[in-house]
Amino acid sequence: MNLAWKEMKKNKARFLILGSIVFLVSLLTFIISGLANGLSQDNAALIKDLPKGQFYMTKDSDQTYNLSKIDASTEDKMLKNTQDAVAFSIQMGFLNDPGEKQRSVAFVTSTNTKSKLFPNIKKGEVVLDSSLKDKGIKIGDALTNNQYSGKLTVKGFVEQKKFSHAPVAYININDYKEIYRVKEMQLVFVPGDKSPKHITGLQSFSKKEFLNTIPSFNAEQMSLNMIVWFLVIISGMLFAIFFYMMNVQKIGLYGILKAIGIKTRKLFQMMWTQMVFITIISLVLSIAFSQIFNLVAPKGMPFSLTFETTFLLSIVFLIIGFIGATLSGIQIRKVEPLQAIQQGEV
Numbered sequence: 001m002n003l004a005w006k007e008m009k010k011n012k013a014r015f016l017i018l019g020s021i022v023f024l025v026s027l028l029t030f031i032i033s034g035l036a037n038g039l040s041q042d043n044a045a046l047i048k049d050l051p052k053g054q055f056y057m058t059k060d061s062d063q064t065y066n067l068s069k070i071d072a073s074t075e076d077k078m079l080k081n082t083q084d085a086v087a088f089s090i091q092m093g094f095l096n097d098p099g100e101k102q103r104s105v106a107f108v109t110s111t112n113t114k115s116k117l118f119p120n121i122k123k124g125e126v127v128l129d130s131s132l133k134d135k136g137i138k139i140g141d142a143l144t145n146n147q148y149s150g151k152l153t154v155k156g157f158v159e160q161k162k163f164s165h166a167p168v169a170y171i172n173i174n175d176y177k178e179i180y181r182v183k184e185m186q187l188v189f190v191p192g193d194k195s196p197k198h199i200t201g202l203q204s205f206s207k208k209e210f211l212n213t214i215p216s217f218n219a220e221q222m223s224l225n226m227i228v229w230f231l232v233i234i235s236g237m238l239f240a241i242f243f244y245m246m247n248v249q250k251i252g253l254y255g256i257l258k259a260i261g262i263k264t265r266k267l268f269q270m271m272w273t274q275m276v277f278i279t280i281i282s283l284v285l286s287i288a289f290s291q292i293f294n295l296v297a298p299k300g301m302p303f304s305l306t307f308e309t310t311f312l313l314s315i316v317f318l319i320i321g322f323i324g325a326t327l328s329g330i331q332i333r334k335v336e337p338l339q340a341i342q343q344g345e346v
Contacts, residue, residue, distance in 0.1 A: 027286035036224035038302030053191035069184040087185035106163035109176035129167030239324030
């Protein structure tokens with residue numbers, strides 16, 4: 001421990017440079033992770049906020065929810081057999097606000113009026129995501145749609161209900177059928193952790209599997225998560241390269257230390273202590289700055305950095321740093337005291 005501190009005090013500039021690089025890489029990782037979580041919520045909060053359960057759609061829909069059409073008899077049978085089950089549909093569309101400006105929305109309707117998973121909407125009413133408040137829409141406003149004969153009165157707002165980056169608009173099933181000229185529902189959701197049931201003509205999906213069937217969600221999250229993990233790997237490589245160069249320069253010193261009886265394990269502990277200290281300081285600063293970024297970021301920017309994500313990434317950074325430093329220190333085991341002393345310390 002003392003050796004680690006003494007070396008860090010002696011070579012402040014070197015360790016400060018490494019700490020600065022780790023800080024910048026970890027800060028960028030936290031920010032991109034926060035954006036990935038925020039975009040995930042903005043893209044599919046409607047689905048993510050549902051409890052665990054199974055989603056069912058028709059097999060011939062090729063895992064595309066808006067091509068699925070569950071026939072009425074199958075739907076009735078499923079709803080009768082499971083009390084909390086609900087059939088619902090999602091379709092992208094638009095509403096005209098009182099100023100005749102079109103607002104893109106994701107229309108959502110459900111069949112089970114007793115279910116708490118979706119609000120119970122009466123005919124001629126609509127409940128909107130709260131983001132439309134910022135667009136000037138208020139409770140009591142009458143909204144129109146070119147495919148709907150009447151007007152939809154705004155009865156309330158819900159928080160954080162988005163689908164495909166569009167605010168959700170909950171409407172009555174009869175209004176939905178009039179707008180889209182359909183009779184069948186697209187999906188049946190059965191809440192609970194029970195194993196999926198085999199139903200002829202239907203295919204089941206867990207919540208995670210269903211989210212991955214949404215093309216925009218899958219592609220978006222895969223790209224951002226790849227960036228996050230590449231940054232984590234880069235941080236590990238930085239540790240490995242830095243400590244390797246340091247170790248090469250200290251071959252003579254290691255030889256002297258081994259010659260006076262210091263064990264290889266102690267030298268590894270010195271290196272690990274330095275790695276942990278640098279990583280923890282860098283992570284604390286990057287977490288603080290990422291939270292500041294969350295406060296000053298534009299209101300419309302989807303950013304969500306949860307405690308769980310922060311903790312997980314911090315642990316991963318420590319593990320990667322440990323692996324990188326350890327791999328770079330393998331040469332310490334091979335140092336022969338006499339040979340190293342003859343080479344001299346650079």
